[in-house]
Amino acid sequence: MSKNVLLLPGDGIGPEIVAQAERVLKLLNEKLNLGLNLDSALVGGAAIDETGVPLPDETLDLARAADAILLGAVGGPKWDELEMSVRPEKGLLGLRSNLELFGNLRPAILYPQLAEASTLKPEVVSGLDILIVRELTGGIYFGQPRGVRQLENGERQGYNTYVYAESEIRRIAKVAFEAAQKRDGKLCSVDKANVLEVTVLWREILDEMAKDYPDVELSHMYVDNAAMQLVRAPKQFDVLVTGNMFGDILSDAAAMLTGSIGMLPSASLDANNKGMYEPCHGSAPDIAGQGIANPLATILSVAMMLRYSLGENKAAGVIEEAVSKVLDQGLRTADIYADGCQKVSTIQMGDAVIAAIDSIVQH
């Protein structure tokens, strides 16, 4: 049975990196007869320019019908002056919430070839392999009420609401406990339970659920300490689980442990493992259009897509092996460049991954 993959290149470097990921997906589709149909649609600023809204109905319909979605990035200075409700980011957030993609998996793995590219000492990061499980459709990102209001004294007040219902906590905790079971059996839940009631409840529910997972060792950490520990001794972690905003912040920090945020893929899954896949980095407007962005996070996101939503483990493994191979060859985009390596463009990196896949699949 054929399956549908929807490509949403978006803004900034999005189209450049998705183009390379698309080449990879098409090649594997052909070589391994994956039976995938590829389609593409507008989201974010690109959609605003064409249709006036960041998430056109047509895009949402295609996304609902797809078996998996690959997204580049959204946003940029061009749309920064727009009112919050019609900004490019709403396109991304709208997809996440409409498709109920509550489980966001952000693995931070250090490729040994990139130990020198990290700003941390090699001994602190070598062998790093952690997974951040971020709740993606709740918390302060979506809590109501929100807005900017006028106070009686005439000044304006901005406000957002940090809320989590028990069921929301349980479903993301289940994802995290199960992920820990498949890894080293260690789960650290990150909260701010010394200040925020919502995370006191979070902690309570995690503790309660831990009884059903005797093979997982659960610990708790305040988010400020977690940020510090991530840069002090990141290898103490196996799986981290946290809410939407803390996860947003900690995953950027974790990305830098691996040398560059340009290396980090992510999966956002619903309860049935339908997913949207995207690099953890943003649209990087400062380098957009220059052909120098690192396409590997997006290409690795395709690998996650093949594994989690399309059941194509072999094809996923081929991509991961190909990426490792091009790093072995010393090819580096600017963000991961180090002395003695060969600096390549976005397209050259894509070419190299394609060539590596060719040679892997032939054997």
Ligand code: IPM
């Ligand atoms: C991310 C991004 C998004 C987020 C932005 C673009 C809305 O930073 O995926 O981490 O905050 O979730």
Ligand code: MG
């Ligand atoms: Mg982020």
